[in-house]
Amino acid sequence: MVIRTEASRLIGAGHVVRCLTLASALRGAGARVRFVCRERPGDLCERIEQSGFGVERLPPAASESPSDPWNAGPWEDEARASLAAIERGGPRPQWLICDHYAIDDRTEKALRTVSERILVIDDLANRRHDCDVLLDQNLIAGMQQRYNELVAPDTAQLLGPRFALLQPEYVAARVGLRLRQGPVERILVFFSGADVDNLTGLTLDVLASLGRPDIGVDVVITGAHQFASDIASQVARASNLTLYRDLPSLAPLMARADLAIGATGVTSWERACLGLPSLAISMSDNQRAVAAELHRSGVVRWIGHTGEVNAVSLRAEVSALVNAGIDPAWSARCAAVVDGAGAARVSDVLLVNADTDLRLRRAEAADEGLLLEWANDPATRANAFSTDPVTAEGHQRWFAARRDSATTRSYVAETATRTPVGQVRFDRHGQGWEIDYSVAPVFRGRRLAGPLLRAALRELGREFPGATVLGRVKPTNQASARAFRSLGFECRSDERGEVYTATALPDEVER
Numbered sequence: 001m002v003i004r005t006e007a008s009r010l011i012g013a014g015h016v017v018r019c020l021t022l023a024s025a026l027r028g029a030g031a032r033v034r035f036v037c038r039e040r041p042g043d044l045c046e047r048i049e050q051s052g053f054g055v056e057r058l059p060p061a062a063s064e065s066p067s068d069p070w071n072a073g074p075w076e077d078e079a080r081a082s083l084a085a086i087e088r089g090g091p092r093p094q095w096l097i098c099d100h101y102a103i104d105d106r107t108e109k110a111l112r113t114v115s116e117r118i119l120v121i122d123d124l125a126n127r128r129h130d131c132d133v134l135l136d137q138n139l140i141a142g143m144q145q146r147y148n149e150l151v152a153p154d155t156a157q158l159l160g161p162r163f164a165l166l167q168p169e170y171v172a173a174r175v176g177l178r179l180r181q182g183p184v185e186r187i188l189v190f191f192s193g194a195d196v197d198n199l200t201g202l203t204l205d206v207l208a209s210l211g212r213p214d215i216g217v218d219v220v221i222t223g224a225h226q227f228a229s230d231i232a233s234q235v236a237r238a239s240n241l242t243l244y245r246d247l248p249s250l251a252p253l254m255a256r257a258d259l260a261i262g263a264t265g266v267t268s269w270e271r272a273c274l275g276l277p278s279l280a281i282s283m284s285d286n287q288r289a290v291a292a293e294l295h296r297s298g299v300v301r302w303i304g305h306t307g308e309v310n311a312v313s314l315r316a317e318v319s320a321l322v323n324a325g326i327d328p329a330w331s332a333r334c335a336a337v338v339d340g341a342g343a344a345r346v347s348d349v350l351l352v353n354a355d356t357d358l359r360l361r362r363a364e365a366a367d368e369g370l371l372l373e374w375a376n377d378p379a380t381r382a383n384a385f386s387t388d389p390v391t392a393e394g395h396q397r398w399f400a401a402r403r404d405s406a407t408t409r410s411y412v413a414e415t416a417t418r419t420p421v422g423q424v425r426f427d428r429h430g431q432g433w434e435i436d437y438s439v440a441p442v443f444r445g446r447r448l449a450g451p452l453l454r455a456a457l458r459e460l461g462r463e464f465p466g467a468t469v470l471g472r473v474k475p476t477n478q479a480s481a482r483a484f485r486s487l488g489f490e491c492r493s494d495e496r497g498e499v500y501t502a503t504a505l506p507d508e509v510e511r
Contacts, residue, residue: 010069012194
């Protein structure tokens with residue numbers, strides 16, 4: 001697999017950090033991963049190599065400016081350079097992962113010649129993409145429709161913080177998670193590597209003005225920070241401040257903090273994962289919508305945008321929180337947004353195939369929303385005998401009645417890392433059971449229908465040995481027809497279409 005991404009003093013480190021997290025998850029699952037990055041001040045290429053991944057370096061950009069930090073030049077130049085780097089680095093990758101704001105569908109079309117599939121990581125929704133999977137880990141108003149006009153109808157979309165690419169340290173730190181409440185005793189200050197307005201320095205001045213040496217403050221910057229020496233001087237003047245540089249993870253400092261002050265980028269999800277309330281300042285235009293939704297959801301208190309926030313407004317917010325203390329409900333809202341398992345989920349999306357071990361469990365109340373989402377997928381509705389969309393109210397009533405019914409057995413299939421890949425339901429009719437199943441849209445085309453049905457038939461057979469089961473298939477749904485035939489089902493036709501019948505454990509299921 002190849003990851004095309006960037007970091008620099010102006011871009012910041014967030015794109016490379018989240019791609020390193022995904023690369024580590026993929027490597028842990030057995031994949032080989034390499035990077036393609038442009039040489040820039042603060043490019044993090046050495047950090048990538050220190051993490052055990054190869055890097056193909058592209059020549060530096062002609063120029064950089066805060067108004068155009070990516071500056072990849074004409075798309076044709078970017079395509080040629082990336083194509084050459086990918087071909088230099090090794091065999092044709094199964095997946096190309098693009099996390100790059102200056103790449104759009106034109107470059108992606110060109111890169112399809114050197115990769116089987118493409119995953120795009122984006123959060124701007126400002127350009128078209130030619131990709132198989134699109135990932136946007138942000139919480140934003142209207143996110144379910146945000147990319148509909150920017151990608152093909154069959155592009156799988158992984159949307160929301162459940163796919164946030166967080167380092168495994170955050171999952172580990174959630175064990176025994178404490179809800180913050182009461183007095184603020186420790187504050188974490190971090191504004192990413194692209195802190196060109198020195199919000200770090202502004203925040204330290206504000207904290208000093210509070211006259212609260214009893215509150216410990218952890219300050220984190222990168223080695224590329226333009227104001228590093230000024231910040232070091234500020235820290236040296238106060239006994240309650242501690243300075244850290246180039247930390248591999250913020251998880252330990254976040255776990256012990258009561259409050260964070262920082263940007264609304266990738267660290268928003270890290271703070272939320274650990275239930276850490278934060279005062280946030282957006283640092284780029286694309287962060288504004290995310291910041292607004294996080295504020296509306298009560299996950300952060302958005303003070304404003306960089307350049308609009310001053311010492312007076314920041315001091316008012318910090319002082320009010322320090323005087324009032326932390327409401328535990330705020331901390332709980334944060335922890336509920338992100339569970340930290342996003343990298344494992346995305347890794348599964350890229351790697352799951354017909355040989356993946358699927359584990360079945362009975363459907364639970366928490367699955368209601370996911371099953372409704374799958375049921376209303378356009379391809380699922382097209383293959384259903386009733387093509388009308390399923391309403392949320394109707395599904396809620398139906399699901400509540402069926403889930404614990406003696407005449408229904410409903411299963412969800414998951415990977416070893418608990419990523420759901422499909423569902424199978426058996427409804428009893430007389431002496432037999434009728435099958436309803438679907439593969440999650442993002443896993444279609446992986447030949448999972450057979451393994452999914454095989455696992456479910458085994459579960460049903462354990463409880464009802466020798467039961468008769470049937471699957472009703474539209475004549476146009478050849479994929480399902482092939483899946484049933486591969487498991488030894490016998491085919492016949494009736495007035496509604498093709499019917500496939502078998503015992504719960506035909507010989508092919510046992511193999």
